[in-house]
Amino acid sequence: MKFSELGLSESLLKAIKRSGYEEATPIQEQTIPMVLDGQDVIGQAQTGTGKTAAFGLPIIEHVDTKDPDIQAIVISPTRELAIQTQEELYRLGKDKHVRVQVVYGGADIRRQIKSLKQHPQILVGTPGRLRDHLHRHTVKLDNIKTLVLDEADEMLNMGFLEDIEAIIKQTPADRQTLLFSATMPPEIKNIGVKFMTDPKMVRIKAKELTTDLVDQYYVRAKDYEKFDIMTRLIDVQDPALTIVFGRTKRRVDELSKGLIARGYNAAGIHGDLSQDQRTKIMRQFKNGQLDILVATDVAARGLDISGVTHVYNYDIPSDPDSYVHRIGRTGRAGHHGVSLTFVTPNEMDYLHEIEKLTRVRMLPLKPPTAEEAFRGQVATAFNDIDELIAQDSTDRYKDAAAKLLETHDAVDLVAALLNNMTKEAASEVPVKITPERPLPRRNRHNHQRGRNGNSGHYRRHDGHGRRHGYRSNGHRSDNHGKSHSSRHAFNIRHRKDD
Ligand code: ADP
Numbered sequence: 307m308k309f310s311e312l313g314l315s316e317s318l319l320k321a322i323k324r325s326g327y328e329e330a331t332p333i334q335e336q337t338i339p340m341v342l343d344g345q346d347v348i349g350q351a352q353t354g355t356g357k358t359a360a361f362g363l364p365i366i367e368h369v370d371t372k373d374p375d376i377q378a379i380v381i382s383p384t385r386e387l388a389i390q391t392q393e394e395l396y397r398l399g400k401d402k403h404v405r406v407q408v409v410y411g412g413a414d415i416r417r418q419i420k421s422l423k424q425h426p427q428i429l430v431g432t433p434g435r436l437r438d439h440l441h442r443h444t445v446k447l448d449n450i451k452t453l454v455l456d457e458a459d460e461m462l463n464m465g466f467l468e469d470i471e472a473i474i475k476q477t478p479a480d481r482q483t484l485l486f487s488a489t490m491p492p493e494i495k496n497i498g499v500k501f502m503t504d505p506k507m508v509r510i511k512a513k514e515l516t517t518d519l520v521d522q523y524y525v526r527a528k529d530y531e532k533f534d535i536m537t538r539l540i541d542v543q544d545p546a547l548t549i550v551f552g553r554t555k556r557r558v559d560e561l562s563k564g565l566i567a568r569g570y571n572a573a574g575i576h577g578d579l580s581q582d583q584r585t586k587i588m589r590q591f592k593n594g595q596l597d598i599l600v601a602t603d604v605a606a607r608g609l610d611i612s613g614v615t616h617v618y619n620y621d622i623p624s625d626p627d628s629y630v631h632r633i634g635r636t637g638r639a640g641h642h643g644v645s646l647t648f649v650t651p652n653e654m655d656y657l658h659e660i661e662k663l664t665r666v667r668m669l670p671l672k673p674p675t676a677e678e679a680f681r682g683q684v685a686t687a688f689n690d691i692d693e694l695i696a697q698d699s700t701d702r703y704k705d706a707a708a709k710l711l712e713t714h715d716a717v718d719l720v721a722a723l724l725n726n727m728t729k730e731a732a733s734e735v736p737v738k739i740t741p742e743r744p745l746p747r748r749n750r751h752n753h754q755r756g757r758n759g760n761s762g763h764y765r766r767h768d769g770h771g772r773r774h775g776y777r778s779n780g781h782r783s784d785n786h787g788k789s790h791s792s793r794h795a796f797n798i799r800h801r802k803d804d
């Protein structure tokens with residue numbers, strides 16, 4: 307359905323168009339009219355289906371820009387999600403000049419207090435920090451019209467119920483209450499009963515838990531083999547933007563250090579990093595300045611990063627739902643993605659559990675040989691050379707180039723360039739990753755059934771004429787392609803300047 311049929315005003319339609327949204331998603335189509343109408347709504351739809359705009363657009367529509375009071379509050383489980391939501395609401399409300407602010411823990415509260423004095427009309431915040439501000443009377447919710455519990459399942463998982471109740475108590479009883487969630491555990495219905503007035507339920511059934519746009523592979527390997535196989539796979543698949551999931555913080559640290567040691571542009575995020583460090587890394591990743599983000603499940607939960615082409619599950623998740631969350635980072639908005647899951651021989655049951663839930667059979671992938679990895683690197687270098695030559699700023703090097711060709715053989719020169727542009731063989735840079743205890747063997751008689759039961763047929767992913775993820779260049783966004791080549795360009799210059 308078109309956004310113009312939903313009863314939104316011109317300035318919002320403009321912002322929607324600028325955001326590149328062509329059609330409303332199902333959750334948006336169904337909830338926007340109800341929210342505009344002032345009703346309480348419980349909306350459930352998978353991650354990545356546009357729930358932010360589903361509540362954000364009607365809220366922005368209702369904002370009175372002449373009223374300096376906070377008119378809507380959005381409670382968000384994590385700092386990252388709060389920031390992301392603030393950014394989206396700001397973007398959508400820009401034409402209407404709506405002020406949207408965000409508050410979260412781990413950041414300087416005085417600075418937040420100062421910006422709160424600019425009278426935001428929409429406030430996004432994490433539960434603890436919001437409570438803190440209410441306590442200090444630096445946030446007043448007496449006049450809010452709408453309260454949103456976003457990612458409600460996540461907030462309950464994180465034990466925020468008490469904070470949420472405390473915040474709700476400070477809001478007018480006749481407010482509109484909205485609740486959005488990816489899943490619908492029974493506790494959520496309790497919230498509906500307790501804090502909402504005759505809430506309307508909108509549930510968008512997930513037709514498929516994982517999208518057809520993601521080709522899902524697995525590699526069977528022993529724990530100590532995984533790192534070398536992963537870097538070879540990266541060389542062969544040449545991903546534009548990758549997330550690597552590790553099971554523990556230590557894993558994330560060691561994997562990101564190991565990737566950097568082998569010349570990849572990687573960084574890791576997990577809960578032990580400061581908020582500043584995490585924000586910085588996320589920004590670099592979103593801008594394409596970073597090719598590989600290594601993360602724990604918790605650190606990456608719900609993050610909306612567009613353009614992720616590859617998800618590598620360095621460790622298979624013990625819980626099939628986590629797998630679905632992880633894979634949901636790619637194959638978004640119509641783009642094609644690849645996921646690759648490492649499985650140690652005694653973890654195969656976990657793989658089957660995942661397949662039961664997603665009803666998609668993962669395809670086995672043979673680890674590339676060192677030779678294949680090398681050829682992959684050279685192929686990448688070829689692409690980058692095409693891009694480097696296409697840049698028209700090379701004219702002033704032409705004399706120098708001619709001189710070099712007088713004293714050196716052309717093949718020697720190009721071989722040296724290729725050597726510079728490619729990484730050293732994995733075997734030259736040994737990386738040791740501390741073994742993690744493998745997942746406990748599953749009891750065969752105690753298998754959990756997948757959510758959808760296990761009677762159905764698996765969909766297979768190999769019938770699209772797309773032979774899996776090797777060289778997914780065609781799907782690279784311009785942006786990331788550019789950053790890729792400029793990285794090499796930088797390397798070359800760097801050497802020269804030394
Ligand atoms: P959810 O909260 O359901 O996980 P988000 O609100 O974070 O999902 O949206 C996921 C991504 O989809 C965001 O990048 C958002 O900008 C984008 N998006 C939202 N609505 C649309 C739409 N109608 N068309 C295209 N993209 C959209």
Ligand code: MG
Pocket residue numbers: 357358456457
């Ligand atoms: Mg969301």
